[in-house]
Amino acid sequence: MNKKSLYVLEYDKIMQRLAEYTVTEMGHALVKKLKPRTEFIQIQTELDKTKDGADILRLKGGIPVPNIVSVAPHLKRLAIGATLNGKELAQIGKVLRFANESQRFFRALADEHVELNYLYGLNDELATLPELDRRLRISLESDGYVTDDASSLLRSLRRQIANTESAIREKLNELTRGSAAKYLSGTNVTIRNDRYVIPVRAEHRAKFGGIVHDQSSSGQTYFVEPRVVVELNDRLRQEIVAQxxxxxxxxxxLSELVAPYTAEIEQNAKIIGEFDLINAKAKYAKELKATEPKLSRENDIYLRQVWHPLLEPKKAVKNDLILGKDYQAMVITGPNTGGKTITLKTLGLIQMMGQAGLFIPAFENSRIGIFKEIFADIGDEQSIEQNLSTFSSHMTNIVKILRQVDKRSLVLFDELGAGTDPQEGAALAIAILDELGSKGAYVLATTHYPELKTYGFERPQTINASMEFNEETLRPTYRLLIGIPGQSNAFNISARLGLEAHIITAARDLTAKDSQDLNEMIADLVKKRRQAEEDAIELEHDLTEARKVHTELTTMYERFSAERERLLEDAKKQANELVTQAQSKADEIIKDLRELQTKAVSDVKENQLIDAKAKLNALEQPQALQKNRILRKAKKEQTLQPNDDVMVTSYGQRGVLLKKVDAHTWEVQLGILKMKLDESELEKIKVAPKKAKRAGTVLRSASKSHVSPRLDLRGKRYEEALTEVDRYIDAAILAGYPSVTIVHGKGTGALRQGITQYLNTNRAVKRFNFAAPNNGGDGATVVYFK
Known part of the structure; x- marks a missing residue:
């Protein structure tokens, strides 16, 4: 893009402000090279980078780019085999450290699912050299100082130097503080020619022997290295040389270690510069309150409430600028100091900023075009040296523009045709505009000539515009009115100045009303066009949001369907496995019951039957099957409620539900007993209505029960025996026994003691004692119930 237009539109001032936000020499150099681009893909890529930078600035405060100088000269020296100094190597180390820090930074952004258009890929191009980075970090400080950790020899030499310096100072301090101090002109130990010396009065310079290294300007003081420290100073000198x-x-x-990686380091430095430039563009956009422009391949420009970037945003008047769709040329008329020139510059500078990848000072969803060249003829360029008048200088510039312009050009003319005879100037302006129109160029021109107002009406793809003027204050408002040519406001101004009304009326009658009606019609059309643009932007935003929601819902539904199918398959598989396991366990229990039936009734213990039945009842419906529709109905019928009749499966007895104690426990009335039982032991039953029983009828006779009046616990474990006693006592009470015998044997007496303690706490036990000597003695206990 031509340098003259960049200068006239003050593009360099934008770059100066942008450069203030860079922190590296590489970034500053990139700002100097930053020019508007002319290809869609290039511009969109640069805008994507700025968008990434703005998102990171908003979320994380920006990319963590450190203050780094250019290492290009250092790398060139390495390429020819030179050895770098500590500061140069430290600056290279800083470049390497940033590569590692950048990897961690962007990895964290990815973990947080931050979407970026370009910068993830740019970060992947950074070369990380961990071993070289570690070595430089250990060996050098940020200012280039070589650390003691660089080598064991260096650490040892520095320790020796410190010890020697300490010895020298100790000896010299003895001289400056002892009896010899009277020969000195001061007590400060100083250094001359890299050797420690003391200040001695001129008349006593031979007192300490040694070597005189310097003399004061007055000649009254000699700086003497005393004989006692000459040897130490010699040693110190040798140690410093070795260091x-x-x-x-x-x-x-270190230079030899870095040399093979100059290409990678150079690439890293370039990427750091680009990161710095992206940071700067994002920060400048934040300062301007700028937004990301959309690109139009058809050069359909629509700038919503745009303002000049070099003006204070709060004070600048914001205007809508429309060019390129319905009309490619706009002629702005109006009085001086009304804002025509600043409007002209605003369009040109905004286009340059956008094509350079910068955000623009305009409302969101603004559109810019893509121009190969932007030509500007603005300002008074008369030259005494070249003997050019204002008109000549403008015409010289216009001639150059006409030779280069094409359909991808934007041309900005300020006061087109000015500086000569008005009639000839207006004719030239019309001819120039026609020539530009024939070449398909996009034009924004300002003028004072009334003839150009008619031009805007008569020529296709051309529209008039003007800067608004406040008739009450007689001052410009700097607002652009598209579709309305500038008016002199002579009638209104004359009336305010006191001209009689009948004169003004006569003057109005002499003017054509058609032109004013046409102005109003065009203004109405432009207003409707702007409203259509705003509606289209709002609809596009709503459509984008709707598509986003639709995409998310589609994705979530697909995931839900897949997960549902997977869960159903897993549930079916699990249900089949549970049914198979239940059938297998039921078969085993039934087999055990059949074996028990083959034995004599007296040989089968009641607790064995109870345990077997409890096992069968434990084979309850698996949770995976509970979702089955058929089983769900059956389960609903089995839902327990207070006052329901139930079968206590663990005891084989009927009972009535009293109340629910907790989530899985019920209080059940079993005859005269109230027991707390788990839901797994309860089975809802339907009891047919019965006639009232005679008084004294027991719940269940002993003859019909299978509970033995004698419980044998010999050979049982302690815990197992006590559990069985607890169940047995309940079953015996339900069977109606007045007393039972518990055989526990003699043994160590632990089981007998445990049973005794249990019987003492059971409220249903009236009393108990050992059996008769011929019936087991103290190896058995007889229990009597209340």
């Missing part, structure tokens, strides 16, 4: 030699060796070694 410097070791430092040179370390720097040479």
């Amino acid at each position: 410097n030699e070791e430092i040179r060796r370390i720097l040479r070694e």
Whole structure:
């Protein structure tokens, strides 16, 4: 894009402000090279980068780019085999460290699912050299100082130097503080020619022997290295030389380590510069309150409430600028100082900013075009040296523009045809506009000529515009009125100045009313066009949001369907497995019951039958099957409620539900007993209505029960025996026994003691005692119930 237009439209001032936000030499250099681009893909890529930078600035405060100088000169020196100094190597190390930090930064952004258009890929191009980075970090500080960790020899030499310096100072302090202090002109120990010396009065310079290294300007003081520290100073000098030699060796070694990676480091430095530029563009956009423009391949420009970027946003008047769809040329008329020129510059500068990948100072959803060239003829460029008048200088510039212009050009003319005879100037302006129109160029021109108002009506793809004028204050408002040519406002101004009304009326009658009606019609059409643009933007926003929601819902529905199918398959598989396991366990229990039936009734213990039945009842419906529609209905019928008749499966007895104690426990009335039982032990039953029983009828006779009056616990474990006693006592009470015998054997007496403790706490037990000697003695206990 031509330099003259960049200068005239003050593009360089935008770049100066942008450069203030860079922190690296590479980023600053990229700002200097930043020019408007002319291809759609290039411009969109640059805008995507700025969008990424703005998102990161909003979420994380920006990309963490450190203050880094350019390392290009260092890399060139390495390429020819030179050894870098500590500061240069430290600056290279800073570039390497940023690569690692950047990887961690963008990895964290990815983990947070932050969407970026471009910067993830740019970050992937950074080369990480962890070993080289670690070595430089250990060996050098940020200012280039070689650390003690660079080598064990360097650490040792520095320790020796410190010890030697300490010894020298100790000896010299003895001289400055002892009896010899009277020969000195001061007590400060100083250094001359890299050797420690003391200030001695001129007349006593031979008192300490040694070497005189310097003399004061007055000649009254000599700086003497006393004989007692000459040897120590010699040693210190040798140690310093050895230290410097070791430092040179370390720097040479580090330079040799860095040399093979100059290409990677150079690439990293370029990427750091680009990150810095992106950061700067994002920060500048935030300062301007700028927004991301949309690109129009058809050069359909619509700038919503745009303002000039070099003006204060709060004070600048914002205007809508429309060009390119219904008309490719706009002629702005109106008085001086009304804002015509700033409007002209605003369009040109906004286009340059957008094509350079910068956000623009306009409301969201603004559109910019893509121009190969932007030509500007603005301002008074008369030259005494070249003997050019205002008209000549403008015409010279216009001639150059006409030779280069094409359909991808935007041309900005300020006061087209000015500086010559008005009639000839107007004719030239019309001819120039016609020529530009024939070439398909996009034009924004300002003028004072009334003839150009008619031009805007008569020529296709051309529209008039003007800057608004407040008739009450007689001052411009700087608002652009598209479709309305500028008016002189002579009638209104004359009336305010006191001209009689009949004169103004006569003057109005002499003017054509058709032109004013046409102005109003065009203004109405432009207003409707703007409203249509706003409606289209709002509808596009709503459509985008709707599509986004639709996409999300479609994705979620697909995931839901897939998950539902998977869960159904898993449930079917699990249900089949549970049914198979239940059938297998039921078969085993039935087999055990059949074996018990084959035995004599007296040989089968009641608790064995109870345990077997409890096992069968434990094979309850698996949870996976509970979702089956058929089983769900059956389960609903089995839902327990207070006052329901139930079968206590663990005891084989009927009872009545009293109340629900907790989520899975009920209080059940079993005859004269109230027991707390788990739901798994209860089975809802339907009891047919019965006639009232005679008084004294027991719940269940002992003859019909299968509970033995004798419980044998010999050979049982302690816990198992007590559990069985608890169940047995309940079953015996339900069977109506007045007393039972519990055989526990003698043994160690632990089981007998445990049973005794249990019987003492059972409220249903009236009393108990050991059996008769011929019936087991103290190896059995007889229990009597209330």
